[in-house]
Amino acid sequence: MKLAVVGGGSTYTPELVDGIATGESTESMPDITEIALVDPDEARLAAVGGCCARMLASAGHPARVTTTTDLSTGVDGASAVLLQLRVGGQRARLADETVPLRCGCVGQETTGAGGFAKALRTVPVVLDIAARVRAVAGDAWLVTFTNPVGIVTRALLREGHRAVGLCNVAIGLRRLCAELLGVDLGRVRLDHAGLNHLTWLRRVLVTGDRGEVDRLPELLAEHGPRLAEHAAAPLDWLRRTGVVPSYYLKYFYDHDAEVRRQRAGVPRAQVVAEVEAELLARYADPTVVTKPALLDRRGGAHYSTAALHLVQALTGRRPGEHVVNVGNDGALPFLPADAVVEVPAAVDGTGARPLPVPPLEPRWAGLVAHVAAYERLALEAAVHGGRDRVADALLAHPLVGQYALAEELADALVAANREHLPWAG
Structure with a gap:
């Protein structure tokens, strides 16, 4: 089986490969023959790809690691494609964490205004990647770890892609x-x-x-x-x-x-950028053949276990129950069927189907309904663009919800992300 990783130059990738080489998934995935890392950054690919190849060789796993900047080459023949990209890198993340703070809102890369900015940059890129994957490897499953996972997964499912969203929480x-x-x-x-x-x-x-x-x-x-x-x-x-x-x-x-x-601390993006620089230097060291302990500071703990077990289920090797991001389809009856929820699901070679869950109490359901409505508006803004769509989505978010604040944030987010938003000019 060939596994492709889009965003394969990420410092997360050795965590995934460690799960294949030495982790608890090794015995149940002996048939992985190739791990294709796809990334536009050749320098990162060289460092990460070289380290991953040494990790597999050291553990005695027969899979080979290939690296490419060409998406079609990387995903051709893949049974599953993992999406773990960050449009704009840590520089854009820094804006996600600091621009909302200047407006008095929490600055976080997946939640609130910062998470919305990430969705604006990310959704169009992911949809383009998905369409190209479908053209080359139409039967491949897309497993997206790319944040904001709920909005990204909803975008993929709305376009009919074979996709499941994954989080390590x-x-x-x-x-x-x-x-x-x-x-x-x-x-x-x-x-x-x-x-x-x-x-x-x-x-x-x-x-x-x-x-x-x-x-x-x-x-x-x-x-x-x-x-x-x-x-x-x-x-x-x-x-x-x-x-x-x-x-x-x-x-x-x-x-x-x-x-x-x-406001009193150091932005997480700055900390991660420093950790990433050190990790990349270690990955480039030819003597490094195991996952560095420093990777634990990067985040994404247990990503490999969750991702690999999910791939096993989606490819029919090990059907089972997984907590994933999937179309609602009645799991939470107060939400539309096409909303994306995070619940236990039965997963096999035909896909992921949400399992029945007890009703959410009103004190939780109210917030879920509020955020789900925002996510729908956020997706429309990400797909169709427009400064006013951005402002409308922000007004619908429970962490914003004020006319003047939504207008101020809309202008600030568009200005900070202009290079990644073709419609912004």
């Missing part, structure tokens, strides 16, 4: 819960529902002698501080509500404090 929570309970990961399922980066963990279902039992109450009672730290949420709130929110919900539930912290 759920796999991180699942692993943490298994660790705290001292049980095998395979025995743990999550009742995890909402939108990408807007989810709540409501049950931790563990299979044992008594069948499947929800052990989240036990986790909150015995390991509450650890869960609260992971979620960046108050412990008493977790125990009162009985849920664990995604840590991205701090940008909604603790917005003003987050703005103060961000």
Whole structure:
């Protein structure tokens, strides 16, 4: 099987290859024969590709690594294509994190105004890539890790592409819960529902002698501080509500404090740029044959496990249940069928189908409906362009929601991203 990675020059890529070479997915994916890394940056490709090839050779895995700047060459013959690109690089990310702050809004690359700016740059590029993949490798599955995952996945599905969105939040929570309970990961399922980066963990279902039992109450009672730290949420709130929110919900539930912290700190984009520079230097070192520990500071933990297991399911090798971003199709009845939700899904060679989940309580459902409406407007702005569409989407976002602020942010975001927005002139 050939696996293609678009954005293969990313410093994330050795995390993926480590999962193939030495991780828990190795035994179930012995048939990977080629990993094609596609990226317009030849220097990054050389460093990352060379390191990945050495990692596979050192682990004794037979797959070969190929690198190319030509998309058609890279995806030709691929069974699955992973999308992990960042339009504009860390320089654009820095704007995503700082421009909203100047307007008094949280600056984050996937949430709020910053996440919207990323969608404006990213969606047209991803749709172009997807169309070219379909022309060359029409049966290949697209697995997108590219943020904002919910909006990007919705764009792909709307155009009829064979696509599934993936985030590492759920796999991180699942692993943490298994660790705290001292049980095998395979025995743990999550009742995890909402939108990408807007989810709540409501049950931790563990299979044992008594069948499947929800052990989240036990986790909150015995390991509450650890869960609260992971979620960046108050412990008493977790125990009162009985849920664990995604840590991205701090940008909604603790917005003003987050703005103060961000203004007092160093932008994450600056930190990541420094980590990336050091990682690329290590990848270029011919003596490096394993994933550097420094990669843990880059983010994306457990990406390899989630991505590879999902690819196994989509290619019919290992059907199963995965928490993914998928068309709603009634999973959350208060949302349109074509909304993209993040829920457990049954995944096999025919695709991903959302599994039934218990109804979301009104206190969660209201925010989900609000953000889903914004995401629809954000997608229209990303596909069709126009400064007024940008302002309208911002006004619909719960973290903006004011006339003057939406107008100010629209002008600022368009100005900061003009080189990536052909319609902006």
